[in-house]
Amino acid sequence: MPITIADVAAHAGVSKTTVSRVLNGKGELNAATAARVRQVIEELGYVPSAGAVGLARGRTQIVGMLVPSMTWPWIGEVLQGVVDVVESEGFGLLLFTCNRGEQSLRRFAQQVSAKSFDGLLVIEPEGTLDYITELHAAGLPVVLIDDRGHQPLFPSVATTDRAGGASAARHLLELGRRRPLVITGPTGFGCVQERLAGFTEAWAESGPPLTADQVVAGDFTFEGGRSAVRRLLDHASGAGGGVPFDAVFAHNDLSAAGALAELRAHGLRVPQQVAVVGFDDVPLAAQSDPGLTTVHQPLREMGSAAARLLLAHFRGEPLPSTPTVLPTSLVVRGSTRPGR
Template sequence: MPITIADVAIRAGVSKTTVSRVLNGKGELGQATAARVRAVIKELGYVPSDRAVGLARGRARVVGMLVPSLTWPWMGEVLQGAVDVVESEGYGLLLFTCNRGDESMRRFASQVSAKSFDGLLVVEPEGTLDYITALHDRGLPVILIDDRGRQPQFPSVQTTNRAGALAAAEHLLALGRRRPLVVTGLHRFGCTSERLAGFAEGYARAGLPLDPHLVVEGDFTLDCGRAAAQRLLAAGTPFDAVFAHNDLSAAGALQALRAAGRRVPEDVAVVGFDDLPLAAHTHPPLTSVHQPLRQMGEVAARALIAHFDGTPLPATPTVIPTTFTVRGSTSGA
């Protein structure tokens, strides 16, 4: 039978509360009593569970994480980064998605009320920022991952969407590409406006403002990238590059170009955004703006757990810069 806190209390001749105080360093105890309890703990080989110690300290030793859906292409990378840190620090992770809309949020709210977790990591589900802000204002530690340009009034971990898109523009310009097709994300997302602004800035600096007929709103799917390229190809609209706001859209454009007999990168160079594992396995491999997705999850989780141990949460957004990965869709290698 496993040794319990009650066994320690009986052998040491004290209450379970006293043993708990020794374990957690709480309360005024005589040195002799504390020494006796520690000796019995060692003698019996008692090992308190992380959860028991956490509850004694007023913590669940659980991190909550709220995300829109696990079907988002890059969500797995962010989640893995958070899990790596949470598990290494001896915490559990309670994951919530918003796949069922209001029903999902009601279930999430019930877990908030039950204090099932000590703090919250959030990839903001659409329409929930006010509610999350209210939770933060009521004292729940919250860190937002990928703030999508909203600049919340609580800590966030983000990346350089605008600078990443500017790097894509500069790369294409250096290759002599003057008429890029831009397949954006949904316009209501802050990351879309930032990426479009950064890319447009690069071309404007070169005296080549973007042709509005070549800027097409997409929805971050394979189909939208394929459809945008197919439509322009069918209409005979010339373009010599594609900049897609995520890798899936870029992969769809690659499919359309290949089906139309256009050579990549000789005829059309293609750049994506995210640099997911998929990017290395398209045909040809995709040049992409690398988002530090796993690192963003790691940094957010580490800051939250450090806060549990007394470190103040960051007062300003933590920004992890994008980088640029060149592959065959622009280099011809």
Template sequence: MSATISDVARAAGVSKSTVSRVLNTRGEVDVVTATRVREVIAGLGYVPRSGAVHLARGTSHALGMLIPSLTWPWMGEVLQGVADEAESAGYGLLLFTSAGGPSSMAHFTTQVSARAFDGLLVIVPEGGLDPVTEMRQGGMPVVLIDDHGHHRPTLPSVATTNQTGGMSAAARLHTCGRRRPLVITGPARFGCVRDRLKGFTDILPPTLVCEGEFTWETGRTAVERALAQDCDFDAVFAHNDLIAAGAMSALRAVGRSVPDDVAVVGFDDLPMARHTEPPLTTVRQPMRAMGSAAAGMLLARLRGTPLPDEPQIIPTELVVRESA
């Protein structure tokens, strides 16, 4: 079993608060006592938790961020927006993923219990909303970066206009004279997928809807399946840019021209969207702005400003390029 702050205090013959002051380099502890405490820490191999190191000052001066995975294509943009705000305010950033499932969440929960950070930003992992809600109820300031349509009045959030984004994609295809769209979605369990599909179908009824993952392979296989079924489509609305790139690859493989034969619209506006062949018309998600706004909201809360009851909405934007 690893040593605790109580073990250090007992071996050094001082109180836990004295150990804490030594860890925080507070000047109230005399040199002899401080030296003895440090010798005991070294001898016991005590590794202080972040919460213990900062106990005397009452704050870690760090933000925590929980995300499902670092591999999501737009995650870097969100993280950059958060990091910019945190750095400008003099805060550090502790990043946690749930990629390891229950073991990842268990480790993360120990960091929450240790108060290793002052507030938490969350892109909610699957099955992670209830634990995050409990953390907020336990006193941890929490702000969601809400790309998947998780709306709870008890959890402040920054969100975007997925339904309006779907409408703008449909309106663009309609303007281009397309009336028989193939829609390739992500998993229907995500609120953003349902919102994008509803916005699109309110404007332009699909010829066929194919559900898949947010991957290049989903776009390729969906187009191949539609062609095998003799589906007569003149447009593709893909629920992210990776799906759109896969769809364009499948169309190119069978000699279909984009946009002459089939117009294609994606969603996200990843950097790759400017470099597909042809460059991709897409709906821009303001991911960096969402990260920045969420971090700013959380930092304001730590300075005493109450968190808002309603989500802060940052709108999507249609970016027109050659594919439509």
């Protein structure tokens, strides 16, 4: 049979109320008595009900997290950063996805109404920013982990997308590349606009300005990167020309991996003929062949920073009024420099 609070009280020689006070940190207690109760709890292996402790403390000890889907490779990295902090502080994590669209959001709203968690971390599902803003305004502590270039009216943790795009451009220019192909993500995303702006601005500093046919709208998928490269190579081949680009900058690692696969399928050598740069630095980047040069987003650190902000708020610290911004950095691998 499971150990109960009555068992702890009997072994410690105190009342159940005293045990409850020790568990919840409420009320004045003799230090020796509290120490004896904690020792009995440890010896018996008593695990208090999270719900009961939450009711006594006025909170659930659970953090909610809302994400679009678990199919995006970088979300797992962010989530691990969140888990590392949340679990170390003795909190649980309640994860919500929007895999089923409106149905998923209705279920999430039900849990908000039931006050099933103390605060919310968000990787914004598309089109939900206004709703999340309303939740924050209504009193729910919220921190956005932002990969879309938004500037919400509540705390957020972001990264330097524009600077990341610029670092990719400068690296390719230093290698002597002059004809880049840029494969973007969905153009409505703020992070895509920032990455493209950073790349375009830095490229114009030392290279010929980008033309419209050098920028192809992608969708952050492997096949999207592959098809973008295939279309240009097939068109050039049909027109009797050579390879129309000597570098690829893809706005995420998954589409960069697709570009690598299609270049290989056409018999082109990377990086000798075409250099390739991605964005994110998910584990796939180091495992590709050749290893993928990419702009590192501090994904785990973003998750950890957001979780720390929320938990600090539970301890009475105010949430920051300005975004927390963590810098990107360029990681150079074999897709741009042979032998690296």
